Amino acid sequence: MQHALASAALDALIRSNYLFVPFDDAQFAQIRAGMRVLRLDENQRLFDAGQPAERFFLVASGKIKLYRVSLDGNEKVVEIAGPGQTFAEAVMFMQRHDYPVSTSALEPSEVCSFDSRVFLDLLRGSTRLCFSLLGDLSMRLHARLNEIEHLTLQNASFRVVHYLDEQIAQTPDGRHVIDLSTPKNVIASRVSIKPETFSRILRALADEGIIRIDGKHIEVLDPARLRHYGT
Structure with missing residues (x-):
């Protein structure tokens, strides 16, 4: 199977992740030996909640949606991994x-896909x-706490x-751009708002000259104003 990344490029991508940075070459080789590369089609599921967790994963290309389904059938997007x-x-x-x-x-x-036991x-x-991993996990936990604050205490405009x-x-050439290829309903779920609210806020930003929307691409015309919008 032809993979999206050559072996050397894939190794560089893996080793740039915080989980693998502390490992020396011999240790990384042990992890790499049990690695599998999986190709997923659009909408294909990798695993479901409740399945035994024997492996963890790193995205080599594409985007993976992590989500939970409530008792009433509503889907809440927890993360979008790139x-x-x-x-x-x-x-x-x-x-x-x-x-x-x-x-x-x-x-x-x-x-x-990596073997958790190794x-x-x-x-x-x-x-x-x-200790190296503990330090990185502590920083990630702090970032998650900030994210929870944004989702629970801040208004919809701020979250978008x-x-x-x-x-x-x-x-x-110095332009600031955003790839909006992720479906809007998925992004809206990620920031805990309705899709129509997300679209309305994008239109408001465009009307004020802060962004320019071109299909699935956004150019940020005024990054400073964007960061202060909704505060």
């Missing part, structure tokens, strides 16, 4: 080893690795602006 991001790693450190969320591909995607065995053998600000990429 290239270089990991998911399901926290389950390794829980007493219950089953996935707390379900996952599906938002577009054709490739994910790297990773944990390496941690058990190195205090240095444990915060999401857009996180997606901004700068082009070689």
